[in-house]
Amino acid sequence: MNNPITENLTWFPACKTYDVPDNGGVCVKYKHKQIALFNFTRRGEWYASQNMCPHRMQMALSRGMIGSLEGEPKIACPFHKKNFSLIDGRCMSGDDYKIKTYPVKIEDDLVFIGVSEEEDHYETVCV
Amino acid sequence: MKIVIIGNGMVGYKFCEKLVAKFNAHSSLSITVFGEEVRPAYDRVHLSEYFAGKSAEDLSMAPAQWYADNHIKLHLGDPVQSIDRLNKTVHSLHGITAPYDFLILATGSSAFVPPIPGVEKQGVFIYRTIEDLEMMTEYAKKSKTGAVIGGGLLGLEAAKAMLDLGITDTQVIEFAPRLMPRQIDDAGSKILQSKLEALGLKIHTSKNTSTILGDDCITGMRFSDDTHIDVDMLVISAGIKPRDEIAKLAGLEVGQRGGIVVNERMQTNDPHIFAIGECALYKGMIYGLVAPGYEMADVVATRLAGGEKTFTGYDMSTKLKLIGVDVASFGDPFIPQADCRTVVFEDTMKGIYKRINITKDGKHLLGGVLIGDAEAYNMLLQTTKSKLALPPNPEDVILGSRGGAEGEGGAGVAGLPDDALICSCEAITKGHICNSVTEQGCESVDAIKKCTKAGTGCGGCVPMLKDLMVHTMKSQGKYVRNVLCEHFSYSRQELYDLVKVKQLKSYDAVLDEIGHGDGCEVCKPAVASILASLWNEMILKKGNDTAQDSNDRYLANIQKGGTYSVVPRVPGGEITPEKLIVIGQVAQKYNLYTKITGGQRIDLFGAHLNDLPAIWKELIEAGFESGHAYGKALRTVKSCVGSTWCRFGLHDSVSYAIRIEERYRGLRAPHKIKSAVSGCVRECAEAQSKDFGIIATEKGWNLYVCGNGGSKPQHALLLATDLDSETCIKYIDRFLMFYIKTADPLTRTATWLNKMEGGIDYLRNVVVNDSLGIGQQLEEEMQLLVDSYECEWKAVVENPELQKRFSHFVNAPEEKDPTIKFEPLREQKKATEWKPQPLKGL
Incomplete structure (x- = not known):
């Protein structure tokens, strides 16, 4: 949906749409990755990002609160409330962090997340 | 060039x-x-x-x-x-x-080293560079006693260094008749000396060192009055050259x-x-x-660089903390009595001394000294430098206004001239700041910080920035709104009233009806708390669950590493051996770290998200219920053992604490609420540090409110005396509901009271004298909340749909987060440290 990398995407089925609470997130396991998936019901949109907050390296973003800053969708980490854009992953709290975002598509009641396999090697180390 | x-x-x-x-x-x-x-x-x-x-x-x-x-x-x-x-x-x-x-x-x-025979001996140091410090550190390892020559600013710093090095037997030798002779007056020095002596320093004044004793190494010092002391090391910090x-x-x-x-x-x-x-x-x-x-x-x-600037002297006013004691002097601290009038406040009990020198006509401040409490320093310095007019009773500037509820004794920020320096780190004046509001449209502290750089250094002036902004906006005829965030143009109090009048029951309904945008981590929990305070519905009800802050959403406190802690309610701190055993068994079974909390209950750390429902199932079966340690809600009502066992106890403080805790359990509020009940004036339950505290008297209970421990401790204030148990609860109902309805988000009762116009007198009028005529309404609203209480964990344990949320992976619900790691610690475990951050560009 919002990821510049569109080549070599593998779309894997993450869960059913009703598994994700309205306006909330869940954590999806994909190989060694943890991906945070957000059902932004209010906007009728789905987003996905890495689950780890880069501030203190905590697997926590899926448990954070989503919202918007001047119209841009974002996630706030539950640990120290660092904000990240769900569009491009940049930190909106003035720090020099960036999180990875993933494209999401819905087919019937299935949620698919698109991952690019090449990146997998180094991501497993840090994501 | x-x-x-x-x-x-x-x-x-x-x-x-x-x-x-x-x-x-x-x-x-x-x-x-x-x-x-x-x-x-x-x-x-x-x-x-x-x-x-x-x-x-x-x-x-x-x-x-x-x-x-x-x-x-x-x-x-x-x-x-x-x-x-x-x-x-x-x-x-x-x-x-x-x-x-x-x-x-x-x-x-x-460092200025006086020509005393023996200064070259080993164990004699000066205090100036990191190398000096390193040598001192090394030598201090074999020293037990120490001395410092010099009782000025640097000497006392050196004395602190000696204490920090573990030399508790440290003596300060000052040639002048008093400490810090350049900065503070005689009476101030005496108070400072007694405070430092209370901290374990020995202080000698009017003492002139004649010889440093010892062969190669210092062993002692002899003075001109022929006395001597034995010391293992000496630091000379008598001045600079x-x-x-x-x-x-x-x-x-x-x-x-x-x-x-x-x-x-x-x-x-x-x-x-x-x-x-x-x-x-x-x-x-x-x-x-x-x-x-x-x-x-x-x-x-x-x-x-081609500019114009000259040096014309510098105000040597100074404020510092010496070994934990505030010391400040400003303007001219030493003007002789004949040329000015002085006001002196001295409290030898608490070790506070304040002196101000004012002009003979009583209109202006010339200088002064503050020992033990220098909170007023910035305002006094500004008043002196800017030649501000003093209030009619000049003593108010050091004692505070004591006549009723008239607010600030001094003129406040409004009275400062435009060239008053507000941010001394960035040298920003009041004029700059007001200008950024009027000319550049800054209407938030953040905007002012960005525009002027004020408040970006030490941050100490930020409250003044806010006051200045509010004052400037008001003087422009702008209505200053204390709004929640970009999604709601209302204060919390306005929002509370609107949600109530419009009978809104979910976060989305509130956002649709009176907000805009998609919400954020500020307004979501604030609105969720208002909804809970108004309707007391199960907080994980669909639609409101994701508006809860993480701790409320999972009914547990998230801890370092991503595990949670579990705190069952132990009302009044009373617990049976049977229940203690259950806690122990649960902790063993789920491998939890256990610790007694400050609020007389037991915290179980290191629980996996997946295990929370099972843990609570066992606890609830044993008769426990949620302790709401995760919520902005009533936490604990601590108690001393009271008259049932204690030979001093006047009333049964434990029974009353249990009654209070069970009455207000689960109550959602703008911030957490803590309470305590003490069975006599000895106050073993520390009730005066709580949001509301109750102390037994011969005739009943004294009720204290708005105390706080935490980062800014504040004693609770006496609201009413000698109450019977029913009246005491009536007043607490009114007090808590009034707080819930009117406080800003995340504002403890102490801060709420500090901001309240009229302070404790006003609050007492509302709660005790029912000056607003809302007493009965407040009681009824509270009774509604008390009657609709249910244990949230019981609801989850009985509802498989709610339990579904307590798994880490949505697509592998039985798997726990594999990244969670623990380390052993004293026969238990602890969370692993925050991991280092990876290289950028991930």
Whole structure:
């Protein structure tokens, strides 16, 4: 949906749409990755990002609160409330962090997340 | 332009920094720095923090790389030996010759060592550089007793350093009849001395050291009055001596008692050579503080950059904490009684001394001294510098207004003139700040910070920024709205009323009806809390679950590493052996770290999200219920054992605490609420540090409110006395509901009261005298909440749909988070430390 990398995407089925609470997130396991998936019901949109907050390296973003800053969708980490854009992953709290975002598509009641396999090697180390 | 700087101390560094900032467009600038020490400039003011665990790097002003990045040639450990004024070059110890167009002397000062026989012995130190500190640290290992010569500012800093090194038997020797003779008056010194003595320092005044005893190493000191003491080590910190040797050698004019003579441009008698900092002598005075040194650096940097600036002296007012004691002096602290009137407040019990000198007509403040409590320092300094009119009772400025609820004794920010310095780190005046509001449209503290840089240094002036902004906006006729966030243009109190009137029951309904956008982590929990306070529905009801803060959403406290802690309610701190055993069994089964909390209950740490429902199922079966440790809600009602066992107890404090805790359990509020009940005036339950505290009296209960422990401790204030149990609960109902309805989000009762116009008197009128006529309504609203209480964990344990949320992976619900790791700690476990951050660009 919002990821510049569109080549070599593998779309894997993450869960059913009703598994994700309205306006909330869940954590999806994909190989060694943890991906945070957000059902932004209010906007009728789905987003996905890495689950780890880069501030203190905590697997926590899926448990954070989503919202918007001047119209841009974002996630706030539950640990120290660092904000990240769900569009491009940049930190909106003035720090020099960036999180990875993933494209999401819905087919019937299935949620698919698109991952690019090449990146997998180094991501497993840090994501 | 070639600039050479001799000296790389704090002022020398600051000069480089200012030069770089002012010249960044010009590439023709060449800067060379020679420093005697081997380290780049470090923060000498906070040298004693070296002992408190700060490293040399922590104290550094900027790393060597900073100099390289800014093309500054830095020669460390290489002092300049001579200046050739004719050819305009300097020559260093290591043989470097550097030409200059302008030469800046920032050579600083050295410790003044009085000529006492024996100062060369081992174990005698001066207190000036990190090397001095390192040598002291080494020697202190084999020393038990110590002494410091010098009871001034630096001497007391050195004494603190000795205490930090573990030498608890430390004596301070001062030649003058009192401590800090340059800064504070006699009475102030006495109070300071008694406070320091209470901390374990021995202090001798009017004492002149005649000999340092010992063979190779110091063993003691003899004084001119023929007394002597035994000490293992000695630090001399009796004053400073400007480093003017090199200036003298070059034929520059120096003062009789040292110091390089400069004019108001900081120029020496050679117009190409400047002196700044503690080595400079301006109008017969050495300025031994860092702030005037920075000011001098700015004068020279500005002039070199083509600007106009002069040094005209500097206010030597100062505020510091000496071994935990506030000491401040401002303006002229020593004016003789004949030339002014003085107001003195002295409390030898608490060790507080305050003196202000005011003009004979009582209109203006001239100076003063504050010991033990220097909170009013900034305001008093401004009042002195800006020649503000004093209130009709000038004593109010140090004692606070004591006549009823009239608010501020002084004039407040409104009374400050435009040139009053508000942010001293960035040198921003009140005029600048007000201008940013009126001319540049800054209507938030953040906007003011961005626009003016005020408040971006130490941050101490931020509350003043807010006051100034509010005042300026009000004076422009703007209604200052205390709005929640970008999604709601209402204050919490307005929102509470709107949600109630419109009967809104979910976060989305509130956002649709009276908000805009998609919400955020500020308004979601605030609205969720209002909904809980109003309707008391299960907080995880669909639609409101994701508006809860993480802890409320999972009904547990998230901890380092991503596990949760579990706190069952233990009302009043009373627990049966059977229940204790269950807690132990549950902790063993789920491998939890257990700890007794400050609120008389037991915290179980390290629970996986997946395990929470199972853990609670067992606890609930054993008769426990949620302790709401995760919520902005009533936490604990602590109690002492009371009259059932204690020989002093007046009433049964435990039973009353249990009754109170069970009445208000689960109550959602703008912030957490803590309480306690003490069975007698000995106050073992510490009720006066709680949001509401109850203390037994012969005739009933005394009710205290709005106390706080935490980061800003505040004693609770007495609301009503000798109440019977029913009336006491009635008042608590009213007090809590009034707080819930009117406080801003995340505002504890103490802060709520501090902001309330009229303070405790107003609150007492509302709660006790029912001045607003809402007493009954408040009681009814509270009763509704009490009646609709249910244990949230019980609801989850009974509802498989709610339990579904307690798994880490949505697509592998039985799997726990594999990244969670623990480390062993004293037969239990702890969370692993925060992991280091990866390289950027991931």
